[in-house]
Amino acid sequence: MRVAVCQLNARADRQANLAAASDLLDRAADAGADLAILPEYVDYLGPAPGQPKPEPVDGEFAEFFAAAARRLGIFVHAGSFHEVGPDPEHTYNTSLVFDRAGELIATYRKIHLYDVEIPGRVSYLESRGVAPGPEPVTVAIDGVRVGLSICYDLRFPELYRQLAVGGGAQLLVVPAAFMTHTGRDHWEVLLRARAIENQCFVAAAGQIGDHDPGRTCFGRSMVIDPWGTVLAQAPDTIGVVCADLDLDRLHSIRAELPSLANRRL
Numbered sequence: 001m002r003v004a005v006c007q008l009n010a011r012a013d014r015q016a017n018l019a020a021a022s023d024l025l026d027r028a029a030d031a032g033a034d035l036a037i038l039p040e041y042v043d044y045l046g047p048a049p050g051q052p053k054p055e056p057v058d059g060e061f062a063e064f065f066a067a068a069a070r071r072l073g074i075f076v077h078a079g080s081f082h083e084v085g086p087d088p089e090h091t092y093n094t095s096l097v098f099d100r101a102g103e104l105i106a107t108y109r110k111i112h113l114y115d116v117e118i119p120g121r122v123s124y125l126e127s128r129g130v131a132p133g134p135e136p137v138t139v140a141i142d143g144v145r146v147g148l149s150i151c152y153d154l155r156f157p158e159l160y161r162q163l164a165v166g167g168g169a170q171l172l173v174v175p176a177a178f179m180t181h182t183g184r185d186h187w188e189v190l191l192r193a194r195a196i197e198n199q200c201f202v203a204a205a206g207q208i209g210d211h212d213p214g215r216t217c218f219g220r221s222m223v224i225d226p227w228g229t230v231l232a233q234a235p236d237t238i239g240v241v242c243a244d245l246d247l248d249r250l251h252s253i254r255a256e257l258p259s260l261a262n263r264r265l
Contacts, residue, residue: 001144003171004028004036004242005205005221007234012046012212020238021079022068027240029072034142036240037205039221040093040151040177042079045211048129054084054091057107062096070102075141079175079205080110080150082130090131095148095175097139105141108148109133112156118181126152138167144247145169147200151176154190154204157197164198165260170250174204177211183218188230196228199254201245208238226253 006024010017021042028036043061044052055061065078076098083094093110111133113126136159137148147163154174163169172194178187187206195202201224208219221234223243231243254260 001034001142001171001245001247002032002242003201003203003223003245004031004033004240005203005223005232005234006036006038006240007206007208007219007221008039008042008238009209009217010039010042010045010207010211012044012050014044014052017043017045018064024238024240025068025072025074025076028242029074031240031242033074033242035075035077035203037077037173037175037203038079039205039207040080040175041082041207042175043081045177045207045215045217047213051082054082056084057094057096057104062104065096066098066102066104069098069100073100075099077173077175077205083109085131087131090129092133093126093130093150094133095150097141097146097148099141106137106139106148108137108150110150110153111136111159112153114152136162136167138163138169141171144171144245146171146173149174151178154194157194160194160198160200164200165263169198169200170247171201171203171245172198174202175206176204177207178218180216180218183220187218187220188222191222192224192228192230195224195226197259199226199250199257199260201225201250203243208234208236226250
């Protein structure tokens with residue numbers, strides 16, 4: 001499987017963001033990708049008053065990316081968007097995955113919400129407007145079991161262990177809008193740790209650059225193998241990077257260092 005991680009800078013213009021995402025998917029398909037992954041909140045990352053109205057999983061957002069998957073003949077992980085939530089005050093932060101025919105094959109709602117207070121640096125309470133998802137999700141893509149997660153989920157290893165052991169995941173996907181002040185110290189370390197401890201490939205697609213109001217995302221989208229080796233990493237700009245996943249290597253690593261099989265808890 002060839003995987004592409006798409007790195008973009010979503011702002012307050014939804015149509016421009018979707019056009020940029022479409023261009024990145026075109027570039028991923030031209031590079032031979034079987035699966036292209038977009039970042040968290042791919043359609044809008046700007047001031048709250050301008051946020052698009054939440055949509056159901058069969059709304060305009062889904063139709064847009066289903067059409068792109070069908071047109072390009074690739075699997076598309078559409079990052080995430082604001083889905084209609086359980087009550088008028090809360091949405092879900094939701095990922096949708098489409099197959100080559102544009103059919104929706106997986107829906108994942110972000111479980112861990114980013115509630116962080118760092119005096120003088122960041123104050124962000126995602127739970128004010130977003131409800132947590134109910135369950136982990138894996139999906140089969142071209143015979144590969146893929147475990148789904150979103151951004152802040154990355155800090156909770158128990159989720160990924162459940163995806164790898166209970167869900168049989170071989171690839172872990174992380175669309176994100178990881179902030180620069182934490183990303184420069186934690187992003188690659190955590191991604192490589194999730195790959196190593198679960199003996200899975202990891203593909204992480206991040207937002208890059210400044211976003212209103214006063215938010216800067218780290219980027220450095222990357223693909224990592226089950227040994228923790230970075231196979232591909234995006235430079236600090238909008239773009240696409242690809243890597244080929246060697247499933248034989250995954251099986252070899254799990255056989256030679258059977259840490260998943262040896263676990264006691």
